[in-house]
Amino acid sequence: MQHALDTFISNQFHVDAATWAWTQVIYAIAIGLAAFALVNFGAILAGIFSWAERRIAARMQSRIGPNRVGPGGFLQWFADAVKLMLKEDLIPTQSDSILYRMAPYFVMVGFSCTFVVLPFSHAIAATTMDLGLFYIIAITALIVVGVLLSGWASNSKWSLFGAMRAAAQIVSYEIPGGMALMVPLLISGTLSMQEMIRMQGGIQPEAGGNFLTAGGWPWNWNIFHDPAAFVCFFIYFTAALAEGNRAPFDLAEAESEIVAGYNTEYSGFRFSVFFLVEWGNVWVMSAIACTAFLGGWQVPGISLAALDNATGLSSIGLELLSLSFFVVKTLSLCFVVIWLRWTLPRIRVDSMMSLCWKYLVPAAFASIIFETVWVLAFARSPSFQLFFGVIMSIAAGAVPLWLFAKRTFDNIRDTGDRVDLTNW
């Protein structure tokens, strides 16, 4: 982005960006605009998710969901946002009011800072930070601080229970989550999000590849790289669910046990911040999973060189193509997150802990060792890797998906029902 700004300055003001006095001001304005756009992207996205989740949840429960505000009820989230902001902002008299007011901002900052490194397409990303993955894991820890603060400052036992549960859960699941991300890191050898996606491009034409080997084909994705990566995808996904307090790990907000957990006492805008973050987190975790395991914005059959060197109209076209590939993959993962919530009951605290420490952590460590050996053994043989990737994507991707779809439609048929997408 700095390069683009420098070019902009020299073209518009005919000065040398490196020495011009106003360069920093232009930078600041650009940064402000980008930050504004990203924060709003997060907020609007979370709003839209709240609508999508309600519609999807409704269908899964044979209901319809909100369908009155705007076409298909799409503007429901907007109406809700207006309602939430107009509500009275209550601060309990017995609370620690400064911390109480601060907590939502910690959560909000922890969430929106992830957009600094989250990629969207081949060229659209706020930065290409070298330590991207590490940065995300670090910055999201701020959310725990916010949650703990809110629970403590509310001076309510339900809030405190919720916060404690959230802290225990998030801290525990950081371990398998972080470990699972080590595997794509070992495969691609970089912590940068953009680089990680670039490494999932398969055998490029320059290296003797062709249409079927280059670009975002499933056999180039990290998830189908080898069995350990496949397992780690699920470990990461589970851990991310738990870190985001999403069902079935929503113990911190278990309304049947502790009212609403850490945000029990919040109302109005402050409350909506917590909610916004919860839904926004779904995008963030899906985007990370998509980046690390599902080939990110790679377009099947399009080599990196083609993307890098495109100019004019074709560059815009390719950019949009890669953007849509990324968005579609991420949204599918978001759908899975929502789908999981309406499938699984909330698990017990002790089961949650035993799942983490007895199953996910050992599995994640075993995967890392397996992966290290694998990389040492096969990294020099791209053609073997390609061959194995094809086998994996058929055996672990296509076949299970097909069986699952068949099972789903059998479920419909066996109950004497039929596929019917009317009554929206």
Added chain:
Amino acid sequence: MQTATAHAPAHELTAPEPHTPQKNGLRDYVDNIRGTTKSFWHGMSVTLSYMFRKPITAQYPDRMPVGRLADTLPARYRGFLEVDRDICTVCKACERACPIDCISIGEIKDPKTRKLVGMDRFDIDIGKCMFCGLCVEPCPTGAIQHTREFESASASFTNLTFRFVPEGTVSPVYKVPKGSTAFMRAELGSITRAIVKNWDAPPPPFPAKDTKKPTHAATTKPSGAAGALGRELAVRALEAKAKSDIPKLQKTFEDAMAGTDCGDCGYADCFGYSDALAKGLDFDPGKCAPGGAESKGNLEVMLVALKTGKAPEAPVEAVEAAPTPVEAAPTADGADALQKELVAKTVAAKDNPDALKAVFEEAMAGTDCGDCGYADCDGYSTGIAKSGDNDPSKCAPGGSETTANLRAMLVSLGRKPTT
């Protein structure tokens, strides 16, 4: 778990706990993973399959695939009540059965024979009704029934009272033909639907107190017999007028109103109405429904005083105290006369059981409702005349009057009434 084990008999203490996770070590560990994967596989496919099915939600009220929802409800749905007064015997069994008194029936009796001749009121406060159906069960003819109507949002509170006998009319008593078991009824729902149709019409005024027996002094003789309050208000009104103090005049008028700001008068609130009266824009004293006859009387007194310029005379005490039941005296006399007549007839028919039975039946309400425990009035009177039933209190529709008559008749026969 802890307490349970503590109190358990000794031999059970050694029993292994159910669901011990580590029983088989590695095998269980692998089993758990397999079980989790399998249940995910199954559970997720079930929820996903619902994604592709038609939601069962019926989008009431505006996107219904069928016509009216009420018509699709089960036949025995307990919706609004409906009374077909063409087959109502005015037995009031429903009124007595209602646990929350939301039915009120105004029966009319022949002043001489004290027989039921009709009803001038059959109101069900559907706003209070809890749809328990207890009123439907005792009805001898099926006149009162639940319909399937249920949409009870009404612009006016008073419209929530269903008046099955229109104001000012009298519905005759239905005489059950002997031995009949089925009764022709208007199509279920048609009567109630007609009432509900009028729900959005302007509401009827609040029922004023004592409208049935207009004995209130103020309403009958306003200027001559004003209540103390009316007189005081009139004096204040005259004073205000003398000073042309319209705001004060308005205040005085407002004092005579109920002060609920309900808007029933057609103005926005009490201020609107009183202001109009004070400025001479309105001359109708009868618009304040919540204030009832009293408010109407006082306003009338004030308006008359303003018109004539004279304060009303001191109240005539007797009139104020006169809500003595206009009907009461003749009623008592009539009742006495009736009782005497019945007793005389009883004594005359003493030796003829059939004639005696007929006399007893004459004393009963005659609704054939069966509330007495017999099939109908015929049964009860036969029981008294021929089978030695000495309980005069069984005819609920006849009330205490019938009981008294029957008791007197029994006494005249030398028998001992049980109550």
